[in-house]
Amino acid sequence: xxxxxxxxxxxxxxxxxxxxxxxxxxxxxxxxxxxxxxxxxxxxxxxxxxxxxxxxxxxxxxxxxxxxxxxxxxxxxxxxxxxxxxxxxxxxxxxxxxxxxxxxxxxxxxxxxxxxxxxxxxxxxxxxxxxxxxxxxxxxxxxxxxxxxxxxxxxxxxxxxxxxxxxxxxxxxxxxxxxxxxxxxxxxxxxxxxxxxxxxxxxxxxxxxxxxxxxxxxxxxxxxxxxxxxxxxxxxxxxxxxxxxxxxxxxxxxxxxxxxxxxxxxxxxxxxxxxxxxxxxxxxxxxxxxxxxxxxxxxxxxxxxxxxxxxxxxxxxxxxxxxxxxxxxxxxxxxxxxxxxxxxxxxxxxxxxxxxxxxxxxxxxxxxxxxxxxxxxxxxxxxxxxxxxxxxxxxxxxxxxxxxxxxxxxxxxxxxxxxxxxxxxxxxxxxxxxxxxxxxxxxxxxxxxxxxxxxxxxxxxxxxxxxxxxxxxxxxxxxxxxxxxxxxxxxxxxxxxxxxxxxxxxxxxxxxxxxxxxxxxxxxxxxxxxxxxxxxxxxxxxxxxxxxxxxxxxxxxxxxxxxxxxxxxxxxxxxxxxxxxxxxxxxxxxxxxxxxxxxxxxxxxxxxxxxxxxxxxxxxxxxxxxxxxxxxxxxxxxxxxxxxxxxxxxxxxxxxxxxxxxxxxxxxxxxxxxxxxxxxxxxxxxxxxxxxxxxxxxxxxxxxxxxxxxxxxxxxxxxxxxxxxxxxxxxxxxxxxxxxxxxxx
Amino acid sequence: xxxxxxxxxxxxxxxxxxxxxxxxxxxxxxxxxxxxxxxxxxxxxxxxxxxxxxxxxxxxxxxxxxxxxxxxxxxxxxxxxxxxxxxxxxxxxxxxxxxxxxxxxxxxxxxxxxxxxxxxxxxxxxxxxxxxxxxxxxxxxxxxxxxxxxxxxxxxxxxxx
Numbered sequence: 090x091x092x093x094x095x096x097x098x099x100x101x102x103x104x105x106x107x108x109x110x111x112x113x114x115x116x117x118x119x120x121x122x123x124x125x126x127x128x129x130x131x132x133x134x135x136x137x138x139x140x141x142x143x144x145x146x147x148x149x150x151x152x153x154x155x156x157x158x159x160x161x162x163x164x165x166x167x168x169x170x171x172x173x174x175x176x177x178x179x180x181x182x183x184x185x186x187x188x189x190x191x192x193x194x195x196x197x198x199x200x201x202x203x204x205x206x207x208x209x210x211x212x213x214x215x216x217x218x219x220x221x222x223x224x225x226x227x228x229x230x231x232x233x234x235x236x237x238x239x240x241x242x243x244x245x246x247x248x249x250x251x252x253x254x255x256x257x258x259x260x261x262x263x264x265x266x267x268x269x270x271x272x273x274x275x276x277x278x279x280x281x282x283x284x285x286x287x288x289x290x291x292x293x294x295x296x297x298x299x300x301x302x303x304x305x306x307x308x309x310x311x312x313x314x315x316x317x318x319x320x321x322x323x324x325x326x327x328x329x330x331x332x333x334x335x336x337x338x339x340x341x342x343x344x345x346x347x348x349x350x351x352x353x354x355x356x357x358x359x360x361x362x363x364x365x366x367x368x369x370x371x372x373x374x375x376x377x378x379x380x381x382x383x384x385x386x387x388x389x390x391x392x393x394x395x396x397x398x399x400x401x402x403x404x405x406x407x408x409x410x411x412x413x414x415x416x417x418x419x420x421x422x423x424x425x426x427x428x429x430x431x432x433x434x435x436x437x438x439x440x441x442x443x444x445x446x447x448x449x450x451x452x453x454x455x456x457x458x459x460x461x462x463x464x465x466x467x468x469x470x471x472x473x474x475x476x477x478x479x480x481x482x483x484x485x486x487x488x489x490x491x492x493x494x495x496x497x498x499x500x501x502x503x504x505x506x507x508x509x510x511x512x513x514x515x516x517x518x519x520x521x522x523x524x525x526x527x528x529x530x531x532x533x534x535x536x537x538x539x540x541x542x543x544x545x546x547x548x549x550x551x552x553x554x555x556x557x558x559x560x561x562x563x564x565x566x567x568x569x570x571x572x573x574x575x576x577x578x579x580x581x582x583x584x585x586x587x588x589x590x591x592x593x594x595x596x597x598x599x600x601x602x603x604x605x606x607x608x609x610x611x612x613x614x615x616x617x618x619x620x621x622x623x624x625x626x627x628x629x630x631x632x633x634x635x636x637x638x639x640x641x642x643x644x645x646x647x648x649x650x651x652x653x654x655x656x657x658x659x660x661x662x663x664x665x666x667x668x669x670x671x672x673x674x675x676x677x678x679x680x681x682x683x684x685x686x687x688x689x690x691x692x693x694x695x696x697x698x699x700x701x702x703x704x705x706x707x708x709x710x711x712x713x714x715x716x717x718x719x720x721x722x723x724x725x726x727x728x729x730x731x732x733x734x735x736x737x738x739x740x741x742x743x744x745x746x747x748x749x750x751x752x753x754x755x756x757x758x759x760x761x762x763x764x765x766x767x768x769x770x771x772x773x774x775x776x777x778x779x780x781x782x783x784x785x786x787x788x789x790x791x792x793x794x795x796x797x798x799x800x801x802x803x804x805x806x807x808x809x810x811x812x813x814x815x816x817x818x819x820x821x822x823x824x825x826x827x828x829x830x831x832x833x834x
Numbered sequence: 835x836x837x838x839x840x841x842x843x844x845x846x847x848x849x850x851x852x853x854x855x856x857x858x859x860x861x862x863x864x865x866x867x868x869x870x871x872x873x874x875x876x877x878x879x880x881x882x883x884x885x886x887x888x889x890x891x892x893x894x895x896x897x898x899x900x901x902x903x904x905x906x907x908x909x910x911x912x913x914x915x916x917x918x919x920x921x922x923x924x925x926x927x928x929x930x931x932x933x934x935x936x937x938x939x940x941x942x943x944x945x946x947x948x949x950x951x952x953x954x955x956x957x958x959x960x961x962x963x964x965x966x967x968x969x970x971x972x973x974x975x976x977x978x979x980x981x982x983x984x985x986x987x988x989x990x991x992x993x994x995x
Contacts, residue, residue, distance in 0.1 A: 352887040358884065476963035485962055491952045499945045506932065506941045514937050519876050521930035522884060528945045584866075 091185050094173030101166040102215070102253035104159045108246035112156030116240060119153070120313065128156050141614035147235040153239050153439035153758075157228050160242050163249055164225040167218045174262055176209060178204050184270040187211055187262050191357065193276035193729040195690075195700040198285050199276050207281050208288045209426070210262035215245040215291075216407065217252040218300040224249065227302060237320060239728055240309030241302070251451045259426050275731030280699075283349050293365060296335025297403040300368060302327045303375075304400035307393050312462050314469040321379055321392070324659050326789060328379075328396075330766075332372050333785040339365050340778040351671060351735040351750045353662060353766040355774070356654075358525040363500045364406030370400040370500075374493040377486050382472075384548060390463075391490070397459045402497075404430060404452055409504070457803040479549035485543045492536045499528050529588050537596035537651060544607045563602035571595040591657040600648040602640045632793045639788025646781030656745070658772030665754070667706070676767035677745055679711045684721070689726075701725040706751045707761060710740065722751035722763070745769040837977055864907055871913055878924045878939065895924075 163400070174187065176440055178201045183189040191211065192202040206212040231238040256262065305323040310320035342365065346353035354361060375395040381387040407428040432450035437443045449457070463470075476483055503520040506762045511517045545559045575581070581588035608627050615633075616626030631638040663675045667682040674680075684707045689699035705723035709716055720738040727734065733753070742746040748766040755762055877888035879895045885903075886894040899920070906916035920928045932938035952987065 185850040206963055224877065350898045354887065357883065357887075476960055479960060479964075487956050487960065491949075491956050495945070495949045495952055499949050500946075502944055503941070509942075510932075516926050518938060518941075519927045520932060520941060521876060523874055524941065527931075528942075532949070568873055584870075 090180075090182060091263040091265060094177070095261070097166045097169040097173065098214075098253065098256050098261075099264070101163050101170065101221075101252070102257050104163045104166060105246050105250040108156045108159040108163065109243060111152050111159070112239065112243035115153035115156060116243060117315075119236075123681075123798045125542050129640045131482065140682045142598050154249070154794075155243055156246070157231060158240065160224055160228045160246055163246070164218075164221040167214070168213060170256075170262070171205070171218050174214060175202065175205060175265075177204075181274070182270075183272075183274050184265055185262075186264045186266045189266050189271055189274045190276055191274070191776045193274040193672065193700075195698050195728070196274075196277055196282075199284075200282050203281065203287045206288075206294070207277055210256070210260040210264075210288070212294075213255055213260050214250060214262045216294055216298060217249065219291075219294055220245065220249050220252065220301060223302050224530060227305075233323065234319070236313065236314055237306065237309055237323070238616045240313050240436065244308050245301060245307035249403060250443070253427060255429055259429055269291040275730060276700075276727060277614050279727045279730060279732050279734035280349055281726065281728070282700075282734070283345060285341050285345040285348070288478045289338060291307055291338075291343055292334050292341055293338030296331055296338050296365075297368065297406060299327065299331030299334055300372065300396075300400045300403045302331070303367065303396050307396045308462065311393060311466050311469070314466055318383055318386075321383060325379070328372065328376060329785055329789055330584075332369070332376060335365070335369050335372065336781060336785075337778065339369060340775070345776065347771070348739065349735075351737050351764075353660065353733045353748055353768060355771075356504070360504050361406075361410055363504045364402075364409040366498050368402040368496040369499055370493045371395055371402060371606065374490045374497075375399060377493075378490050381483060381486055387475075389472040390467070392464070393470060394459075397650060401455060401459075401500040402501075403453060404455070406447060407542075408452065430438060455496070480551045480553060482543070482548045482551075483545045485539055485546050489539050489543065492528070492532055492539065496529060496532045496536070499532065503528075524806075533651070534589075534592055534596060537593070537600060537828045539647075540647065541596065541599040541741075543604045544603050544641060544644070559606065560603070563599050563606060566602040567595045567599040572807040581647045584658075587746055590655040590658035593651050597648040597652040601645050602643050604648075605640060608638070618777050633785065634792045635792045636788045639784045639786070642784030642787055644784075646777045646779070646784055649777030649780055653770045653773030653775075653777060656768060656773075659769045660766060662764065664762065666752050666755055666758060668760055673763060673765055675765045676711050676745070676747075678717075678765075678767070680707045680749070680763070680765055681711065681728045682761075682763065683709050683721065696828045698728060700729075701727045701734075704753075704761075706749075706761060708738070708749060708763065710747060720747070720749050725752050741772050743770075746771045867907055867913075868903060871907070871916055872900070872931060874913075874917065875899065875903070875920060876928055877931050884930060888945055899924075 140450060175187075176182075177188045178192045179198070181188070181192070181194050186207055187210050188204070192201055192206045196204070204211065206215045224242065227238060227245065229241050231242070273813075306320045306324045307329075309315070328598045339362075342362070343355040346355075346357070346362075375392060378388050379392055382389055382392050408427055429446075429449060430452050431449045432453045433450055434445065434447045437446055464693065478484070495819050503524055507517050508518050540562070541563065542556075545556060547555075571591055571594070574594060579587050579591055581591045608630065609623070611630040612623050612627030613622070614626070615629045616623050619626070619629065621629070661676050663673060665671070665673045667673060667680075669682060669684060671682050672679055673682075685704065687704050688706060689704070690701045690703070691699070703723045703725045705721045708720045710718050710720060718740055720740060722738040723736045725734045725736060726732075735750055735752070738749045738751075744767040746766075748768055750764040752762040754760065873884060874884040875885040877883050877885045877893065877896045879889050879893050880889065881893070885896060885899055902919070903916065906919065910918075911980070926933075932941040936941060968975065
């Protein structure tokens with residue numbers, strides 16, 4: 090298996106190199122005018138350069154087609170390598186060092202599968218496979234626009250080539266163990282032996298890797314000076330799907346931290362958490378600002394750089410996770426591959442007395458390429474930016490982008506400041522939750538306010554009177570909610586946590602109320618017009634413009650998430666040694682320790698040794714004297730890794746979570762220690778994610794009007810002509826709408 | 835006159851809000867102070883968690899640090915004195931956030947500089963793009979046929995109904 094896997098990776102390296110260099114050469118030849126000589130026909134040359142796809146099928150540019158096919162073959166070879174590693178894990182082939190370090194005989198099958206992304210080499214292989222899969226889909230859909238897809242395919246091949254270089258030279262997943270293979274492996278890190286670990290990393294990676302596709306289209310469109318906004322129409326769905334994956338990945342990671350790390354929270358501003366949220370923020374900004382380009386032809390430069398930055402931040406996130414730049418509770422695989430990403434600097438001899446050198450890394454090369462093509466073709470991105478009024482949808486998007494980018498900058502700055510501090514003053518400092526909470530919360534509040542106001546603003550201009558009229562009811566709803574909170578005992582003047590909780594809930598209600606009002610107002614109009622009830626009217630409204638109203642549903646999800654997060658200010662916790670029958674009172678609950686138990690995990694078929702031993706407390710939970718449930722917090726001890734791990738017991742209700750940890754025995758007294766927490770409103774964070782996912786799914790469905798437009802534009806000759814000759818922005822836009830089956834926001 | 839009163843009213847409101855924010859956390863009890871100061875410290879055992887959130891039994895540092903924090907509060911030491919004691923023992927990384935002195939101050943200033951710069955840029959572009967609308971209007975030719983339909987389509991799209 091190791092030989093097969095290594096061979097497959099070598100082949101993938103060769104194929105990605107071919108797809109990149111040969112594809113790039115073909116595109117360059119198609120772009121450069123042929124030398125004027127005997128037999129040179131400028132018209133033929135122009136046609137060849139304009140429509141490289143047709144030319145490729147007939148002339149010397151067949152090279153490009155071979156590059157595309159090589160790109161498809163990359164997926165096959167990387168898939169073979171992935172299967173080889175999985176087979177090695179499932180057959181307990183401990184001669185493969187990666188399997189020996191991240192698996193063991195008694196590991197359940199699901200976690201053997203998860204071992205694929207639990208270590209450095211495996212996760213890079215998984216990254217590469219996801220990229221190859223995205224590339225496969227892109228290359229199979231090349232007929233949408235042969236030339237643009239060819240450029241995007243070459244750029245993706247370049248990214249793939251870098252990851253194959255890493256897999257072959259820096260982090261080979263099929264390296265063999267030195268000497269005799271061990272009888273059993275070290276096992277998977279106990280922290281990773283949790284069901285969410287089987288889906289959280291793939292989701293996150295799908296998000297990280299997915300941004301490579303809109304990046305490739307954006308850079309490709311810039312290089313080839315692609316006319317119109319078609320690349321945006323093509324990549325819109327890619328970007329939304331990628332954004333959804335990243336969102337789900339981030340929230341699953343939060344839930345994993347909440348349920349496994351046992352400190353009662355789900356977000357600790359850890360560097361790896363920060364790394365995942367940075368591309369999310371810039372991606373969110375892109376999804377908003379791209380509408381300015383589609384609707385008004387504005388912000389072309391900004392959008393291109395937003396997607397460049399989103400991709401670079403995704404790579405930077407991988408660098409942080411894998412490169413060991415900063416320490417993190419989430420970094421399970423660190424090494425020195427950071428140099429491959431960031432480059433290596435040093436002196437040729439003695440420092441300050443010899444020649445300094447810098448070997449650029451992948452990120453540096455990507456940035457340099459983006460900058461070069463931007464400077465070369467920036468005139469292509471000229472846009473006629475006009476703004477009628479400050480009170481308009483356009484300016485709300487501008488400020489929305491500003492705040493999202495500011496939030497991203499704060500995270501980047503805070504994550505890197507310890508390194509900067511060490512460089513400048515020689516001592517490291519910690520930039521932790523107090524810093525981020527203090528700086529990010531006001532930005533988040535302003536962003537929420539804009540989220541609430543945005544739907545009320547029209548394109549071009551909105552009258553202040555109309556704003557006042559539409560904003561009245563939501564503002565009253567928010568004020569009443571805040572007053573009710575104060576009446577219920579929230580004291581914003583006592584501590585900052587209560588102040589922010591009050592503001593967050595108030596603004597969350599404001600966001601939800603404005604969205605609901607938008608649905609009701611539009612639904613009423615359609616209901617009256619079409620003679621249907623309000624619910625049917627709202628449904629019709631959504632179907633007419635799925636992107637807009639799906640986006641509003643996402644906003645409701647965001648409001649639910651922030652309301653859930655506001656509960657953090659009111660968390661309670663207690664810790665106590667508890668013997669049989671001892672009681673612990675917390676919040677509305679009384680916990681009574683009924684008993685303790687011990688045991689072993691179920692045996693994996695064909696093995697004689699359990700994966701772990703456990704000790705569990707049996708805790709009865711009473712409220713108002715009535716038994717409401719029995720909970721079983723436990724502590725596990727994993728045999729292979731010889732590490733303990735908590736399994737937190739959580740009782741989740743819409744009002745609050747009861748969170749119990751069996752923290753082990755006090756070494757002095759021998760008595761078990763129970764930690765209990767009451768975390769209000771946490772469930773709404775996860776419900777908010779589901780609503781955000783639902784909203785994104787709605788936004789991905791083509792609008793009814795757009796679908797009709799697509800059907801009307803069905804005749805093949807028209808489509809082909811429009812696709813091949815997007816002479817103006819308007820025709821390009823029409824062609825794109827007809828092909829993607831979508832209308833604007 | 836009414837405008838002046840309205841401005842004064844707003845100024846008072848802003849001042850009251852600023853005062854309320856300044857006073858947040860002032861005059862808290864010992865447990866509240868323990869929690870507040872404890873939230874400014876990291877556990878140095880390598881768990882990368884805040885002191886009060888470090889949850890593993892047998893941590894070599896967190897219990898003694900909590901005891902030290904409790905003793906400092908009981909003794910009536912100021913927050914700064916308590917934190918300085920921890921820095922002397924565990925180094926600067928024990929503080930959960932940079933201090934507001936020397937180079938560390940830059941950590942706090944830069945986000946606001948960036949945000950301020952961003953606001954100035956957005957305002958600049960908004961004004962510049964608004965000025966373009968002040969250019970003299972010209973007599974547009976009458977649009978008919980397919981062009982007219984295209985304008986209708988765009989109008990429908992932008993008004994979204």
